Amino acid sequence: MDVDQTGPEVAARKHAESIHPSGVVRLRATGIHKRFGRRQVLHDVDLTVRAGEIVAVVGANGCGKSTLLKICAGLMSPTEGTVTVNGRLSYCPQQAGLMGFLTAEEHFALFGAGCGLDRETARSRGRELAASLAWDTGMGIQARHLSGGTQQKLNLVLAVLSNPDVLLLDEPYQGFDRGSYVDFWDWLQRSRQAGKAIVVITHMLNSRDQVDGVLDLGDAKADRDS
Amino acid sequence: MTKLLTVTEMMCRDLARRRAALGLLAILPLLFYLARHDSQPEKAIRFAGLGLAWAVSTAGLFTSNTTKSVESRLRQIGFQIHHLYLGTLTALLALGTLLGAAYFTLIAVDQNLQRPWGVALEFILTILVAAPLGLLISAVAPRDLEGTLILIALTALQFLVDPAQRAAKLLPFWSTREIGIYAVEAGAIEYLRNGLIHAAIFIAALLAATVSLSALRLRRRAHLRLQQTPA
Numbered sequence: 001m002d003v004d005q006t007g008p009e010v011a012a013r014k015h016a017e018s019i020h021p022s023g024v025v026r027l028r029a030t031g032i033h034k035r036f037g038r039r040q041v042l043h044d045v046d047l048t049v050r051a052g053e054i055v056a057v058v059g060a061n062g063c064g065k066s067t068l069l070k071i072c073a074g075l076m077s078p079t080e081g082t083v084t085v086n087g088r089l090s091y092c093p094q095q096a097g098l099m100g101f102l103t104a105e106e107h108f109a110l111f112g113a114g115c116g117l118d119r120e121t122a123r124s125r126g127r128e129l130a131a132s133l134a135w136d137t138g139m140g141i142q143a144r145h146l147s148g149g150t151q152q153k154l155n156l157v158l159a160v161l162s163n164p165d166v167l168l169l170d171e172p173y174q175g176f177d178r179g180s181y182v183d184f185w186d187w188l189q190r191s192r193q194a195g196k197a198i199v200v201i202t203h204m205l206n207s208r209d210q211v212d213g214v215l216d217l218g219d220a221k222a223d224r225d226s
Numbered sequence: 227m228t229k230l231l232t233v234t235e236m237m238c239r240d241l242a243r244r245r246a247a248l249g250l251l252a253i254l255p256l257l258f259y260l261a262r263h264d265s266q267p268e269k270a271i272r273f274a275g276l277g278l279a280w281a282v283s284t285a286g287l288f289t290s291n292t293t294k295s296v297e298s299r300l301r302q303i304g305f306q307i308h309h310l311y312l313g314t315l316t317a318l319l320a321l322g323t324l325l326g327a328a329y330f331t332l333i334a335v336d337q338n339l340q341r342p343w344g345v346a347l348e349f350i351l352t353i354l355v356a357a358p359l360g361l362l363i364s365a366v367a368p369r370d371l372e373g374t375l376i377l378i379a380l381t382a383l384q385f386l387v388d389p390a391q392r393a394a395k396l397l398p399f400w401s402t403r404e405i406g407i408y409a410v411e412a413g414a415i416e417y418l419r420n421g422l423i424h425a426a427i428f429i430a431a432l433l434a435a436t437v438s439l440s441a442l443r444l445r446r447r448a449h450l451r452l453q454q455t456p457a
Contacts, residue, residue: 074302074447075302086454093299097299099296102240106239111300114304116304
């Protein structure tokens with residue numbers, strides 16, 4: 001597996017401005033293999049992310065980026081390997097995992113209840129997080145009536161509502177306009193400065209200089225079929 | 227308790243806003259009832275019960291299918307499996323109770339019932355079987371089309387199989403017919419007893435199966451080790 005030419009530990013490639021170079025290890029995935037039937041999707045993947053770091057996962061379509069994140073999130077079992085998470089973990093899926101007939105405010109209340117927030121606190125925090133992504137209207141509109149980009153913002157807000165230590169983001173900016181995309185990366189930088197450990201799947205090569213490490217899963221899985 | 231109530235409330239809100247689907251589901255028992263209303267009014271009540279069963283199971287199937295991706299996220303952020311399962315089930319039972327109460331009132335006004343509490347019992351047990359049945363079908367056939375076909379097949383069999391056959395007892399709503407005979411046709415107490423036993427077995431089996439499958443789907447994976455060390 002190619003890991004940005006630095007060996008198995010992605011975090012070895014540090015960004016010059018990383019402010020927590022020796023932060024506590026928040027996520028460590030070791031020896032991850034994943035096979036679907038006869039098809040090998042992930043082969044011996046290692047990933048380490050520390051507090052205050054952003055690691056980008058890149059690679060061609062079908063190379064296993066989303067599979068790796070689902071394994072790290074505990075939503076899918078690997079064929080082999082372990083994942084150790086130190087702290088509260090949250091996962092933001094590629095396609096918004098929302099309840100279409102509920103409003104954004106109701107989503108805040110529902111997800112907030114899961115992490116022990118009372119309704120008012122959850123709504124207040126949800127609105128605050130939404131505002132940080134330049135979204136401040138339409139909180140009473142059912143999710144199915146929101147635009148694709150706004151649904152993704154809601155998706156993202158729900159992922160961070162619990163104030164997680166480890167954040168796994170599977171291309172969370174799909175449908176964002178240019179301004180929202182810039183806001184998203186600014187928001188990621190602020191989260192990094194707040195000590196979050198972040199893994200983000202991205203196809204945007206220009207975002208690589210904003211991260212502390214890159215995990216390149218390479219070509220499509222067909223290349224690794226054996 | 228707050229978590230369970232919140233899930234239940236949101237599932238109820240989600241269900242209540244599906245107005246077009248709910249409207250269609252709500253008239254299903256009426257159509258079944260009207261189909262035999264003039265020729266065999268006593269059978270019309272049992273048909274209304276089966277229509278009610280179909281409506282609640284269908285609501286369970288589609289609700290479960292559309293909330294699966296959310297459930298895995300909710301599980302991850304702190305909900306327990308029983309919060310999610312019971313919250314969904316309670317919302318379905320609430321829907322079924324509303325529908326059942328409406329149709330019971332309609333039938334009680336429309337017909338001279340000898341044992342109205344028997345009809346009420348028939349509807350209650352039908353709803354209690356139908357809700358976990360819809361969730362079970364969603365668990366074993368996660369795509370809408372396959373799930374719908376299974377539900378149609380089950381309902382069709384319920385109408386087509388001779389209730390006197392032993393195989394008929396394997397169908398989930400055999401109890402509806404038995405209790406219906408007791409309630410509407412002044413049947414012997416055996417009909418009530420058989421119906422109660424059948425319904426109890428099916429409710430227990432369906433709950434056990436759906437809880438097990440939910441627990442399997444939403445389980446914490448063995449490869450994931452969680453620690454809590456301050457930064």
